[in-house]
Amino acid sequence: xxxxxxxxxxxxxxxxxxxxxxxxxxxxxxxxxxxxxxxxxxxxxxxxxxxxxxxxxxxxxxxxxxxxxxxxxxxxxxxxxxxxxxxxxxxxxxxxxxxxxxxxxxxxxxxxxxxxxxxxxxxxxxxxxxxxxxxxxxxxxxxxxxxxxxxxxxxxxxxxxxxxxxxxxxxxxxxxxxxxxxxxxxxxxxxxxxxxxxxxxxxxxxxxxxxxxxxxxxxxxxxxxxxxxxxxxxxxxxxxxxxxxxxxxxxxxxxxxxxxxxxxxxxxxxxxxxxxxxxxxxxxxxxxxxxxxxxxxxxxxxxxxxxxxxxxxxxxxxxxxxxxxxxxxxxxxxxxxxxxxxxxxxxxxxxxxxxxxxxxxxxxxxxxxxxxxxxxxxxxxxxxxxxxxxxxxxxxxxxxxxxxxxxxxxxxxxxxxxxxxxxxxxxxxxxxxxxxxxxxxxxxxxxxxxxxxxxxxxxxxxxxxxxxxxxxxxx
Amino acid sequence: xxxxxxxxxxxxxxxxxxxxxxxxxxxxxxxxxxxxxxxxxxxxxxxxxxxxxxxxxxxxxxxxxxxxxxxxxxxxxxxxxxxxxxxxxxxxxxxxxxxxxxxxxxxxxxxxxxxxxxxxxxxxxxxxxxxxxxxxxxxxxxxxxxxxxxxxxxxxxxxxxxxxxxxxxxxxxxxxxxxxxxxxxxxxxxxxxxxxxxxxxxxxxxxxxxxxxxxxxxxxxxxxxxxxxxxxxxxxxxxxxxxxxxxxxxxxxxxxxxxxxxxxxxxxxxxxxxxxxxxxxxxxxxxxxxxxxxxxxxxxxxxxxxxxxxxxxxxxxxxxxxxxxxxxxxxxxxxxxxxxxxxxxxxxxxxxxxxxxxxxxxxxxxxxxxxxxxxxxxxxxxxxxxxxxxxxxxxxxxxxxxxxxxxxxxxxxxxxxxxxxxxxxxxxxxxxxxxxxxxxxxxxxxxxxxxxxxxxxxxxxxxxxxxxxxxxxxxxxxxxxxxxxxxxxxxxxxx
Numbered sequence: 001x002x003x004x005x006x007x008x009x010x011x012x013x014x015x016x017x018x019x020x021x022x023x024x025x026x027x028x029x030x031x032x033x034x035x036x037x038x039x040x041x042x043x044x045x046x047x048x049x050x051x052x053x054x055x056x057x058x059x060x061x062x063x064x065x066x067x068x069x070x071x072x073x074x075x076x077x078x079x080x081x082x083x084x085x086x087x088x089x090x091x092x093x094x095x096x097x098x099x100x101x102x103x104x105x106x107x108x109x110x111x112x113x114x115x116x117x118x119x120x121x122x123x124x125x126x127x128x129x130x131x132x133x134x135x136x137x138x139x140x141x142x143x144x145x146x147x148x149x150x151x152x153x154x155x156x157x158x159x160x161x162x163x164x165x166x167x168x169x170x171x172x173x174x175x176x177x178x179x180x181x182x183x184x185x186x187x188x189x190x191x192x193x194x195x196x197x198x199x200x201x202x203x204x205x206x207x208x209x210x211x212x213x214x215x216x217x218x219x220x221x222x223x224x225x226x227x228x229x230x231x232x233x234x235x236x237x238x239x240x241x242x243x244x245x246x247x248x249x250x251x252x253x254x255x256x257x258x259x260x261x262x263x264x265x266x267x268x269x270x271x272x273x274x275x276x277x278x279x280x281x282x283x284x285x286x287x288x289x290x291x292x293x294x295x296x297x298x299x300x301x302x303x304x305x306x307x308x309x310x311x312x313x314x315x316x317x318x319x320x321x322x323x324x325x326x327x328x329x330x331x332x333x334x335x336x337x338x339x340x341x342x343x344x345x346x347x348x349x350x351x352x353x354x355x356x357x358x359x360x361x362x363x364x365x366x367x368x369x370x371x372x373x374x375x376x377x378x379x380x381x382x383x384x385x386x387x388x389x390x391x392x393x394x395x396x397x398x399x400x401x402x403x404x405x406x407x408x409x410x411x412x413x414x415x416x417x418x419x420x421x422x423x424x425x426x427x428x429x430x431x432x433x434x435x436x437x438x439x440x441x442x443x444x445x446x447x448x449x450x451x452x453x454x455x456x457x458x459x460x461x462x463x464x465x466x467x468x469x470x471x472x473x474x475x
Numbered sequence: 476x477x478x479x480x481x482x483x484x485x486x487x488x489x490x491x492x493x494x495x496x497x498x499x500x501x502x503x504x505x506x507x508x509x510x511x512x513x514x515x516x517x518x519x520x521x522x523x524x525x526x527x528x529x530x531x532x533x534x535x536x537x538x539x540x541x542x543x544x545x546x547x548x549x550x551x552x553x554x555x556x557x558x559x560x561x562x563x564x565x566x567x568x569x570x571x572x573x574x575x576x577x578x579x580x581x582x583x584x585x586x587x588x589x590x591x592x593x594x595x596x597x598x599x600x601x602x603x604x605x606x607x608x609x610x611x612x613x614x615x616x617x618x619x620x621x622x623x624x625x626x627x628x629x630x631x632x633x634x635x636x637x638x639x640x641x642x643x644x645x646x647x648x649x650x651x652x653x654x655x656x657x658x659x660x661x662x663x664x665x666x667x668x669x670x671x672x673x674x675x676x677x678x679x680x681x682x683x684x685x686x687x688x689x690x691x692x693x694x695x696x697x698x699x700x701x702x703x704x705x706x707x708x709x710x711x712x713x714x715x716x717x718x719x720x721x722x723x724x725x726x727x728x729x730x731x732x733x734x735x736x737x738x739x740x741x742x743x744x745x746x747x748x749x750x751x752x753x754x755x756x757x758x759x760x761x762x763x764x765x766x767x768x769x770x771x772x773x774x775x776x777x778x779x780x781x782x783x784x785x786x787x788x789x790x791x792x793x794x795x796x797x798x799x800x801x802x803x804x805x806x807x808x809x810x811x812x813x814x815x816x817x818x819x820x821x822x823x824x825x826x827x828x829x830x831x832x833x834x835x836x837x838x839x840x841x842x843x844x845x846x847x848x849x850x851x852x853x854x855x856x857x858x859x860x861x862x863x864x865x866x867x868x869x870x871x872x873x874x875x876x877x878x879x880x881x882x883x884x885x886x887x888x889x890x891x892x893x894x895x896x897x898x899x900x901x902x903x904x905x906x907x908x909x910x911x912x913x914x915x916x917x918x919x920x921x922x923x924x925x926x927x928x929x930x931x932x933x934x935x936x937x938x939x940x941x942x943x944x945x946x947x948x949x950x951x952x953x954x955x956x957x958x959x960x961x962x963x964x965x966x967x968x969x970x
Contacts, residue, residue: 380621396665410658417654465550
């Protein structure tokens with residue numbers, strides 16, 4: 001037991017320790033010291049990143065009676081999740097005006113969510129998975145609700161209700177799987193499923209299980225929470241919410257689809273249809289929207305659906321594209337939210353009109369933001385272009401029946417370009433009230449580093465792709 | 476010499492210059508920005524002429540860029556591979572020349588944001604050169620998409636003193652149309668890439684090494700149609716043309732020159748590379764249909780051009796009409812048709828940049844482009860009138876000018892085509908219908924230059940030295956290629 005802890009669980013335990021520290025500080029220190037609380041969180045995350053080097057990965061390591069596992073795949077995802085957490089905590093800034101919650105407990109919630117996401121990735125049985133998903137979800141409910149005002153409470157409640165329903169669906173599916181295989185462990189289920197023919201009931205159970213999970217990704221049947229949540233949430237928290245649950249859930253989806261649940265064609269088909277519906281819905285909603293956060297919500301749902309489509313067409317090639325796309329997407333997304341955070345802290349609204357004329361007084365920041373949005377739209381010289389080509393080539397390589405899906409996605413990309421252009425064009429317009437924005441060092445740092453990574457991957461993607469392929473082949 | 480003449484240098488020199496110009500290192504001083512840009516364009520033109528001198532059609536220039544010994548995306552078999560064969564070389568020279576005259580004529584039209592303007596112009600040049608020289612389908616696609624960013628800003632940007640809301644709208648229209656087309660191109664490329672992988676087991680998208688013979692006929696046709704939609708937006712082929720008149724009319728004059736002179740040719744070049752060369756079999760099937768579309772292009776837009784009252788719109792529609800002729804030459808699917816259509820690309824680029832130049836000068840002096848409001852300016856601008864007459868005569872196909880040769884050769888090429896009788900019929904119809912073009916061109920000349928001089932135009936001046944140089948070099952080009960067409964035809968390999 002202790003051995004297992006030291007072999008793979010040190011990063012998580014470190015985070016746990018810092019959560020306890022934050023909670024203790026919350027009891028004793030003044031509740032409004034946001035900068036201090038932030039520094040403690042950052043130290044915790046950095047320590048945890050360092051401790052990743054102690055994790056045993058070769059060969060796959062199973063711990064705690066096979067309920068947790070660790071290999072290259074989990075290590076990579078842990079690293080990305082921690083870095084995303086690090087970046088999104090960096091852009092937080094001083095939240096004391098916007099948030100009533102105690103500073104330390106707020107940061108403790110962020111760390112808890114990261115902990116939950118990391119546990120999701122390393123889960124190797126359905127119970128661990130369930131507990132970790134709930135750990136992530138519960139801290140997100142509170143994070144969403146922490147902003148002052150009515151909307152955040154509404155958003156949080158909507159998310160809570162949707163998640164509750166989807167959790168029910170998930171457990172329903174898991175109970176069927178347990179009934180059919182009498183096991184909750186992924187490896188055992190995989191062995192049982194491979195040895196005999198897949199029944200329709202098993203396909204049904206796996207569809208239910210996956211449906212329960214993908215609600216957090218805003219895929220169709222549970223999609224409409226995302227716009228309210230994005231509108232009602234504080235921007236730096238949003239940077240967190242739009243990346244970390246996505247990474248965690250896609251990480252575990254890849255594992256689930258490749259191993260225990262992937263053998264059914266019905267699942268692939270249902271997921272493909274659902275992702276196409278989501279993409280259609282999200283893109284068409286975004287066309288008319290004038291709220292920047294709503295547009296980004298739609299973009300998030302749309303991107304999730306593209307990735308889901310690629311992930312559902314099971315193959316190792318696809319898996320590597322999914323990992324690559326996720327990496328590129330989360331980095332660009334965090335950068336965009338860093339810009340939104342800068343503009344919000346300077347009192348600029350989140351309507352498209354309020355962005356007018358920002359370029360003239362803030363050329364540097366606006367140019368970086370434009371590069372990120374251009375990257376999201378998939379133009380060359382950014383990682384978005386490579387990710388787009390790589391993901392679409394994966395779908396094209398999955399066979400001719402998926403060509404119609406690919407065609408729909410390609411056309412939707414044009415629609416997406418329209419609303420991405422809406423996000424950046426106002427910056428270059430002339431406006432009567434041009435104001436220059438003050439930025440803090442950490443916000444500019446996040447913006448610059450995300451742009452640097454985006455452009456670097458766009459110019460020379462080979463190394464990252466190689467890494468993704470290596471991980472996908474060794475999963 | 477081979478080490479000195481590298482394609483990456485040719486393509487990325489403008490890109491580096493553009494980044495340097497955009498960076499804060501460069502001064503904001505207007506004249507030095509302009510001189511720097513002109514120097515880069517001029518040097519580039521010289522460099523491409525040197526490439527022409529040392530060109531040997533038996534071994535075309537081939538370059539590949541490796542970063543740390545690896546291809547660009549090795550796992551997908553995507554390379555930054557470049558190749559300049561004879562047709563690429565002609566188009567590279569053309570691009571270089573058109574961008575040079577566009578930058579010279581920018582002096583009068585561009586009043587604000589010089590730094591941004593010239594860096595975007597250089598970036599656009601880089602992208603266009605990339606399109607013309609790429610030897611890998613994905614590299615081609617990369618440049619194809621890269622081109623949209625500078626083109627958007629150049630069309631919709633705020634470079635004159637009056638803010639122009641229409642220009643922004645048409646720039647968005649241009650970007651969305653082209654992006655939609657490029658998505659179809661991507662689909663086609665991915666399908667070819669996939670089938671190549673399935674049959675040969677290697678991931679590669681190099682033009683020369685693609686074998687399409689074992690792709691099922693139906694799928695080949697599907698891929699060909701995807702490419703045609705994609706390039707048809709740029710060319711443009713008739714139902715996909717609606718972005719063009721707006722974009723060309725609302726863009727600043729130097730950008731209209733670049734758009735009509737070079738960017739439309741990328742569409743024709745794409746059809747040549749992808750449909751004509753790679754997907755030969757399906758091109759033979761599609762060619763008759765395409766020829767009919769080309770005929771519709773020629774005729775329909777000629778009538779539309781005649782009914783326009785905005786002089787810039789007349790020129791914009793006339794270029795769609797001419798692009799139809801280029802398409803007809805390609806459809807003929809013989810050496811004569813091909814070389815005629817390449818020749819017409821050059822001729823049309825020269826004419827249309829001259830015409831846009833004249834429109835820009837008239838607009839600048841008279842503050843209007845309406846054909847009814849103009850009139851009689853020949854008395855005040857005799858030199859411009861002279862140039863306008865020459866260019867209009869050239870564009871309606873008077874002998875001694877390049878378009879005469881290319882139009883006749885295109886028609887003969889289509890008549891000699893062995894593909895289908897449809898092509899012969901198209902050729903027979905296209906020849907008399909070219910007369911319509913002389914109707915609208917003469918209307919353009921007549922209504923704007925002849926007649927009584929209107930009062931408000933009493934104080935306008937004749938052309939400046941810059942404009943004179945540009946127009947004179949265009950006329951020189953037209954006459955040289957008109958008298959000695961073999962300069963291009965030999966290079967393409969017609970005879």
